[in-house]
Amino acid sequence: MTSALAYAEANFDKFVAQLEDLLRIPSISTDPKYAPDVRRAAEWVVADLLDAGIKHAELCETDGHPIVYAEHIVSSDLPTVLVYGHYDVQPPDPIDLWDSPPFEPVIRNGDLYARGSCDDKGQVFMHLKSLESYLQTGTELPCNIKMLIEGEEESGSVNLVPFINANKERLSADVAVISDTAMFAEGVPSITTGLRGMAYVQVELTGPNRDLHSGVYGGAIENPINALARLISKLHDKDHHITVPGFYDGAQLMTEAELVEYKKLPFDETAFLKSVDVASARTDGGISIHQAITAHPTLDVNGIWGGYQGAGAKTVLPSIAGAKISMRLVPGQDPDAIVDKLRDWFVSNTPPTMKLKFENLHGGKPVLVDTDQPAMQAAADAMEQVTGKKPLFSREGGSIPVVADFKDLLGLDTVLMGFGLNSDAIHSPNEKFGLDRFRMGIGTIIRFLDLYASRNRN
């Protein structure tokens, strides 16, 4: 392990340069016109795995973007770690808010700026480089490794579950490890123990069969934008409580006891609001911000459109208005059941003046991780060895549906060992990843594999 750690230190600059190459590929999975770039990124990852010395790495076709699968089996006596990550990225828009082009990586003040630098190319790359550090120093890996790196995480992972189902044997392992989450705060190492699930739909209202002149028809023909706004506004009550019937049914909201523990975490509400320049929070019934963003369900409109959006004025009464709406879910809420409830709500609330089109775009189940699993302790110890601090256990508001899929389909627990920060602006302009954290992650993973293997020989 010592030589692996030394190799990682000695080759850190090379690692960063390689990551920059990967970040230059605009692997935007949600927009079909980037499909060739997505494939290029997958091929790049396979090549890097083979260069690192991994015994087997291949590009697996799906109905959508390819999945990268790799494995390095040392011995059946050793435990097997399944590493999951994704090489696809979010769209960069609004493009004009980036200080430097999203796919031309640059380092400023020790941070690497590029779309995907943190989510998730930078974090999954820490695993590749950890394995390389072992293998390129003639050191065998301390445990068996399998890697599943998909290209559709940012577009719903529609082909992931079919792939897992078709490859259960191949993917069998003792534990899964994912680095796609954030630390609690700068200098506060932490391991994520809970994730919100997600339901994502698109709603479209059609009023008149064509765009109309607002002077000739306005006042009698209902405007789909006004109608859509009315529907959206009805989805929350004045206390910001979601009004869809049955939405909270079965939701495992935080218990009083959990809240007591949770309130001990060093969460700075003022700094949180200041970081996004917002005067005050708006939470469901006034619960704490930290609870609201990590352990409570939400409903957000992620996009809206209709009518004329260009310069100046156009007096149009539009035919169509649409919106993308997503809900973050907590354990006990099923994405499909929630979508059905929302669909029923829209069907019964859409006025007779409008035609409704409702699409379920994708969803993911929420998860709570078992904090007593052995790999969790190994991860905590590895992190403490690197940072000198005991990591906190905390929940995160984002969604990584595969964690629930691994549990359901492969019976695997997952360790969420993330090195991002909320300030890394993932899904936003100027996404970045701190090179100090990139270094910390590699060191932690090298140690984790060693600690976990030594304590869990079969």
Added chain:
Amino acid sequence: MTSALAYAEANFDKFVAQLEDLLRIPSISTDPKYAPDVRRAAEWVVADLLDAGIKHAELCETDGHPIVYAEHIVSSDLPTVLVYGHYDVQPPDPIDLWDSPPFEPVIRNGDLYARGSCDDKGQVFMHLKSLESYLQTGTELPCNIKMLIEGEEESGSVNLVPFINANKERLSADVAVISDTAMFAEGVPSITTGLRGMAYVQVELTGPNRDLHSGVYGGAIENPINALARLISKLHDKDHHITVPGFYDGAQLMTEAELVEYKKLPFDETAFLKSVDVASARTDGGISIHQAITAHPTLDVNGIWGGYQGAGAKTVLPSIAGAKISMRLVPGQDPDAIVDKLRDWFVSNTPPTMKLKFENLHGGKPVLVDTDQPAMQAAADAMEQVTGKKPLFSREGGSIPVVADFKDLLGLDTVLMGFGLNSDAIHSPNEKFGLDRFRMGIGTIIRFLDLYASRNRN
């Protein structure tokens, strides 16, 4: 006059071909990138006026798009008619809903399809060709003619009032004539006696200072799209009554007596709804559709935007959401006062989580025309001679602010002699103008000038 009518008949196909040339110029005034085309259209009109035999025609610079001014003074004994029209057009989007390219005119079933074919290139062109029909047959015009053809009607006419103020002497006349309105229905000749005014604003809400990950911030940071939807929905109550305080103050809504007369007009509500494929109307307090779209104030959202509008899903909590909102006004409502009331409403209703940006894009005063003016009778008689039917007097829902400006600044009454149809889809995809109405308009204008002049010598 007889030879003029004969010339118009003989040269009708040439007139149509010339109009097609004008329609090929994309003179979209609201979008700065079309400025060169707007100018090209102005120059085309000047050239056509001079070819027609008009004594003087020139392109007048403004701070925006140029104004075309022309005059043909025969004798101080004769009355002077000021013709107003506009050579600019609305943007064609949504472009994909056009059956043929908006700036490549085609004739189908006797209708000429192109952006601007009816609004207003086709209608103003009827005047040019009427004058040509007199002058190219060696017949002097029966009265003095002045023409004011602007290029900013579809973008708020911001430079028109300054031009009128600077040229009051030059523009002095006995009556104004505008062909930029619709007939009551196919085969039902009519003259418009009232127009709604307009107030048009743009509203933008900024929540967080950048786009955020909805999983990391959702539930605590208010979403500007949700907030904007809530504000828009509050602008109408459940009876579709506008809630902005003082909005209806002073509005000259239809009196019981007027309504009795109005209800006699042959307005087919079923056909109206069927023509736009809408199941039912939604009017202020349930008033009749005809009253609602012509003689009652309205509030419509003409455009809305925010977040991700591309393919697939993006889990963004956007920084900004915006909307374009316009109000149609009736006599007694002042555009600036209405905008102030709406601004106050937004200022006091915007939540503390949002920053508000409110812009007044443009406005226009509503008008009621004096139906007893002599030119009105001449227009009615001319129309009856051409169509064989007595024209109806009716109000229209659209806005032509210059009518109020002519009254206020030049003391001129206006005759609204329009040959469009609501089914001409102005401001919509597949805008068209019936060639039969183009012919009818030219014949009517030739007769109108003769009738009006013979009855109103100074």
